[in-house]
Amino acid sequence: MSETLLRLTGIRKTFPGCVANDNIDLAIAPGEIHALLGENGAGKSTLVKMIYGVLRPDAGEISWNDRGVSVDNPASARALGIGMVFQHFSLFESMTTLENVALALPPQDLQTLRRRLNDTAEQYGLKLHPDRYVYDLSMGERQRIEIVRCLLQDPKLLILDEPTSVLTPQETDILFATLRKLASEGRSILYISHKLEEVRALCDRATILRGGKRVDDCVPSQETAQSLAEKMIGRRVESARGRSGQAASETRLSVNHLSVRSGELHGTDLQEINLTVKAGEIVGIAGIAGNGQTELMSALSGETGAPQSGTIKIGSTDATRMRPMDRRQLGAVFVPEERIGQAAVSDLSLTQNSFLTSAKRMGFSTKGLISWDAVSQFTDDILKRFNVRATGKDALAKSLSGGNLQKFIVGREILQKPNLIVVSQPTWGVDAGAAAAIHDEIQALVSAGAGALVISQDLDEIFALSDRIAVISRGTLSEPQPAHSVTTEAVGLLMGASALSAQQVSHA
Amino acid sequence: MLRLEARATSSASAAWLSPVLALTLTGITGAVIFLAMGKAPGVALYLYFIEPLTSWSGLSEVMVKAGPLILIGTGLSLGFRAGVWNIGAEGQFIAGALLGSAPAIYFYQSTNPMILPLMVMLGVLGGMAWAAIPALLKTRFNANEILVSLMLVYVAELLLIHLVQGAWRNPQGWGFPGTRMFPDAALLPMIVAGYRVHLGTLIALTVPFIAWFVLQKTSFGFHVRVFGSAPLAARHAGIGQQRMIWSTLLIGGGLAGLAGVMEAASTIGQLMPKISPGYGFTAIIVAFLGRLHPIGVLLAGITIAVTYIGGEGAQISAGLPKAVTGLFQGIILFYLLAFDLLTRYRITRVHSQASAS
Structure with missing residues (x-):
């Protein structure tokens, strides 16, 4: 008899320059929903990639139904009965749902497959439309395709990597129902997350990783979110300091009837966006990735050319047709979502990176000549004031961890003493300590009279920071509401709203 | 099974070591080739790499050849750093020589000292104009600058041939293709009597330092x-x-054009059907051998020039074919790219990881 489906013993994996997994043990029983909990960079993804055969362990054993196995590649993982839904979906946007599913399976008759697809989807309450094109689908719908595609191969173990990061609260509920149904059939689920409440609500057991090591093993329902967080982070978590002061009447940013056509294939066009940010106020924009956040950020920062219609005012100046550097001269700073390659250049030093956006506003460049001494001093200030851990101001940007680099980038912008900060995904992939520090700094800046626009997919973050909250969905922005008068559920409904209505339309 | 694995760190010293290693291995490979050809490898290598550096006249020739390579290489390295792949410097070189030579051809009896500055200016403009075509097509229609600039090389070459055999042919040239000889006022002054080093060589040696400052x-840098x-x-x-x-293509084109007009107004002294031994293409090797760094380009330009001069010497005194020069340049680039790969990746052996069964 077999009481363990999958057992890992002493798994170790090193990459050049770091030990990603060190002596990790893990056991999953049939029908168990097992959480793999840890901060970003704790080694969760590396571990599951070895289970799924994408990577090979340097040492340690993997056993399946108490028999030692070697998982050489994803195909042999699937042959064992392991299915995986990655955080980044592997779907072809310009193909339909059915075509995407067919591509991943052995060649077969499309009509039979369509029937099986519909049957499986219905059985687990996963709504799917076989003939719709993927680019047209919400992230939740795309995830359902991935899940159904796994289920068609009848897996014994289903691995899900951060599945709820792209879902609305309502979609999350649907997913959880599906997962519980799968578990009740005796299938095991390995659920990777750093969201404590989800793990407590869903999982039977949890293995906690920290810094590549297994630090604990517990039953989540018997823990509190606080105790789980302490295990995960390794120390007490301080809550953000909060902030004083009220929104003043002075307007820092006003956007009127802004419409922008996205330059990207399958991008999201912005339609009639209206928005104001006052001094001393944080406005939060919630929404699922790919609903126009990137386009909104580029339109505000001036990276994309003039909009199709509408105006953008920074302070009282019309900036609609201004270039990025001129907008910064007006006192606006921007922290885009992509840290490496957009906010910072990986192969340049921190000093050079601080020059990147501060050149004009800090007066580091006169008549085309750069005064590197001044930039270097500025960089020292950033590193000190924002507690950036780096070997020095000459360190290359790529040598910093995600959290430290984000602290550096936010520091670079805040030390330019802006009147307005527009920041996208400020703490995405950042460890809890750095995230709290970044939140504190944004709040301090706003307390001092600046305005802030925070675009984030993380609802907790939106609610923790914002005075007013709006939701972006399919390129339109809802009317911002005072944070104390809206609920998570209401925001969640708005996040999924137009996706739902579009579905109904296509149904009719 | 062997596999490439990214290295965690790629050191700056390794980046500079790879051209040195590439040159060393080129020497060794050259020795093997000479052996296979039945030549004494020691002698042949000496002729190629050392002989040009052992006399003042050899050094002077090396510097004269290095000049255009350095000028073009510096311009190209700026563009390559910016990710703008101008492969057509050869065409811009010719275009610069064509436009820059026009005053010397139309005013072939001129003694006006202003003719030379005018020619240099037109040379730069000619190179820029030729490079402006890929710039315009790229910015307007997103046309690939590699293809456009490369194809324009052939257009420039044919235009040159057309002119020297037609409208610009020397009426007193007994029908040979080629323009009149330039008047003295249209020739760049020599620096040392008896040697061919000229003002253009000096200009070429200073340009990398300016580029370094700019970067x-x-x-802008x-x-x-x-x-x-x-x-x-x-x-x-x-x-x-x-x-x-626009700016990187115009700078690259301008410097290639400058090299072109200075070549015409110095060592050649007229326009002929062929005015470049492939400087524009060889400068691509120079740019990469010099790590796209202006001072590196300066050193690489001189190194590659040695192979040109050594090749000529070996051809005369050892009867080695001229193609060996091109072969050497190709081998250098080959090794360089190989070592560059190895500084960023390492080869690891993948052996079947058997977990106990």
């Missing part, structure tokens, strides 16, 4: 570096894409 100390390595960051910082494409 290190100016906003900074923008070039950012634009090439992180286009999105460049956009975020407000560095205009169109401006970078």
Whole structure:
């Protein structure tokens, strides 16, 4: 008899320059929903990639139904009965749902497959439309395709990597129902997350990783979110300091009837966006990735050319047709979502990176000549004031961890003493300590009279920071509401709203 | 099974070691080739790499050849850093020589000292104009600058042949293709009597230092570096894409054009059906051998020039075919690219990981 489906013993994996997994043990029983909990960079993804055969362990054993196995590649993982839904979906946007599913399976008759697809989807309450094109689908719908595609191969173990990061609260509920149904059939689920409440609500057991090591093993329902967080982070978590002061009447940013056509294939066009940010106020924009956040950020920062219609005012100046550097001269700073390659250049030093956006506003460049001494001093200030851990101001940007680099980038912008900060995904992939520090700094800046626009997919973050909250969905922005008068559920409904209505339309 | 694995760190010293190693291995490979050809490898290598450096006249010839390579290589390295792949410097070189030579051909009896500055200016403009075509097509229609600039090389070559056999042919030239000889006022002054080193050589030696200053100390230089390595960051910082494409192509074209007119107005002294031994293409090797760094380009230009001069010497005194020069240049580039790969990746052996069964 077999009481363990999958057992890992002493798994170790090193990459050049770091030990990603060190002596990790893990056991999953049939029908168990097992959480793999840890901060970003704790080694969760590396571990599951070895289970799924994408990577090979340097040492340690993997056993399946108490028999030692070697998982050489994803195909042999699937042959064992392991299915995986990655955080980044592997779907072809310009193909339909059915075509995407067919591509991943052995060649077969499309009509039979369509029937099986519909049957499986219905059985687990996963709504799917076989003939719709993927680019047209919400992230939740795309995830359902991935899940159904796994289920068609009848897996014994289903691995899900951060599945709820792209879902609305309502979609999350649907997913959880599906997962519980799968578990009740005796299938095991390995659920990777750093969201404590989800793990407590869903999982039977949890293995906690920290810094590549297994630090604990517990039953989540018997823990509190606080105790789980302490295990995960390794120390007490301080809550953000909060902030004083009220929104003043002075307007820092006003956007009127802004419409922008996205330059990207399958991008999201912005339609009639209206928005104001006052001094001393944080406005939060919630929404699922790919609903126009990137386009909104580029339109505000001036990276994309003039909009199709509408105006953008920074302070009282019309900036609609201004270039990025001129907008910064007006006192606006921007922290885009992509840290490496957009906010910072990986192969340049921190000093050079601080020059990147501060050149004009800090007066580091006169008549085309750069005064590197001044930039270097500025960089020292950033590193000190924002507690950036780096070997020095000459360190290359790529040598910093995600959290430290984000602290550096936010520091670079805040030390330019802006009147307005527009920041996208400020703490995405950042460890809890750095995230709290970044939140504190944004709040301090706003307390001092600046305005802030925070675009984030993380609802907790939106609610923790914002005075007013709006939701972006399919390129339109809802009317911002005072944070104390809206609920998570209401925001969640708005996040999924137009996706739902579009579905109904296509149904009719 | 062997596999390439990215190295965690790629050191700056390794980046500079790879050209040195590439040159060493080129020497060794050359020795093997000479052996196979039945020549004494020691002698042949000496003729190629050492002989040109052992006499003043040899050194002078090396510097004369290095001049255009350094000028063009410096311009190309700026563009390559920005990710703008101008492969057509050969055409821009010819275009510069054509436009720059026009005053000397139309005013072939001129003694006006202003004719030379005018020619240099027109030479730069000619190279720029030729490079402006790929710039325009790239910024307007997103046409690939590699293809456009490369194809324009052949257009320039044919235009040159057309002119020297037609409208610009020397009426007193007994029908041979080629223009009149330039008047003395249209020739670059020599620096040392008896040697062919000329003012253009000196200019070529100073340009890398200017480029180095621009890269290190100016906003434009900074923008070039950012634009090439992180286009999105460049956009975020407000560095205009169109401006970078235009400016790097115009600088590259301008320097190639300058090299072209100075070549015509010095060692050649007229226009002929063929005025370049492939400087524009060889300069691509120079740019990479010099690590796209202006001072590196200076050193690489001199190194490659040695192979040109050594090749001529070996051809005369040892009867080695001229093609060996091109062969050497190709081998250098080959090894260089191989070592560059190995500084960024290492080869690991993948052996079947058997977990106990």
